[in-house]
Amino acid sequence: MALQATHRDAGPVTVVDLSGRITLGDGSALLRKTIRGLLADERKKILLNLADVDYIDSSGIGELVSGFTAVKNQGGDLKLLQLTKKVRDLLQITKLYTVFDIYSDENSALGSFH
Amino acid sequence: MASDDKHLEITLETQVESVNLAEEMCLRVAEAAGFGEDDCYRIGMSVREGVINAFHYGNQERPEKKIHLALDITPEKLIIHVLDEGTGFVLADVPDPLAEENLLSTSGRGIFLMRAFMDEFDVVKGRNGGAEIVMSKKLPAPDGNSENGKGGK
Numbered sequence A: 001m002a003l004q005a006t007h008r009d010a011g012p013v014t015v016v017d018l019s020g021r022i023t024l025g026d027g028s029a030l031l032r033k034t035i036r037g038l039l040a041d042e043r044k045k046i047l048l049n050l051a052d053v054d055y056i057d058s059s060g061i062g063e064l065v066s067g068f069t070a071v072k073n074q075g076g077d078l079k080l081l082q083l084t085k086k087v088r089d090l091l092q093i094t095k096l097y098t099v100f101d102i103y104s105d106e107n108s109a110l111g112s113f114h
Numbered sequence B: 001m002a003s004d005d006k007h008l009e010i011t012l013e014t015q016v017e018s019v020n021l022a023e024e025m026c027l028r029v030a031e032a033a034g035f036g037e038d039d040c041y042r043i044g045m046s047v048r049e050g051v052i053n054a055f056h057y058g059n060q061e062r063p064e065k066k067i068h069l070a071l072d073i074t075p076e077k078l079i080i081h082v083l084d085e086g087t088g089f090v091l092a093d094v095p096d097p098l099a100e101e102n103l104l105s106t107s108g109r110g111i112f113l114m115r116a117f118m119d120e121f122d123v124v125k126g127r128n129g130g131a132e133i134v135m136s137k138k139l140p141a142p143d144g145n146s147e148n149g150k151g152g153k
Helices: A026-040 A058-073 A085-093 A106-112 B017-032 B037-058 B110-117
Strands: A004-010 A013-022 A045-056 A077-081 B006-013 B066-073 B077-083 B120-125 B131-138
Touching: A004 A026, A013 A026, A013 A058, A013 A106, A026 A058, A045 A058, A045 A085, A045 A106, A058 A077, A058 B037, A077 A106, A085 B110, B006 B017, B017 B037, B017 B066, B017 B077, B037 B066, B037 B077, B037 B110, B037 B131, B110 B120
Parallel strands: A013 A045, A045 A077
Antiparallel strands: A004 A013, B006 B066, B066 B077, B077 B131, B120 B131
16 A cells, blocks of 8 residues: 555644555655655654554665654654554564664653653 | 476566565465465565665666566475676675664665575576575475464464
């Protein structure tokens, strides 16, 4: 399924609800465009909700890392919410599970932004 | 090739759409061969990464070059070959994506994922000088109790 992205504001944090596959091509491009668009709007506290993302390839992983770095470089924070098992396993074997700040509960995630 | 082996091959264009096409084709073959859901996911992801590697690194995204995908099913395993028309590469030269200095790299995880998800993995010099990825996965046991997760979720 092609990636879909919508975003909503929760105070100073922007929650991006993603669904579908983050893969080479349109999926990775949409994630990049979404994060870069938020940064351009000075929205630098970003929570990516991956509850409905059931598949990520190496290109998608690269885009998550790219977004994370871009947000950090602008003094912001990008965190992940509600990973599916496949995505969690993928981040664990690539050792990125320790790089990203990951939450299973949205309120806890929102409260973690400073 | 033994008489009960099955062979399938396809030539793909160097374009993004070929990645999905290759994945879908291999998933059908893997399902038909009896692999469970978990192994199908791993096989599909590995084919995907192999074709991405050929598309991006091997063929440098040049549309005049082709990607050659071949599948062999022997009584023991599914063997997948992905051949590009690039200049080849040495596996030992590929940086370790788990090294501290590479963790935040935005690329370079494809080889690692194929190695992690398949039982055997190698890169050899192809017949045209390009890189040929050769990877395999043992077929599930007929009783469904294979260590490879036949019938797994």
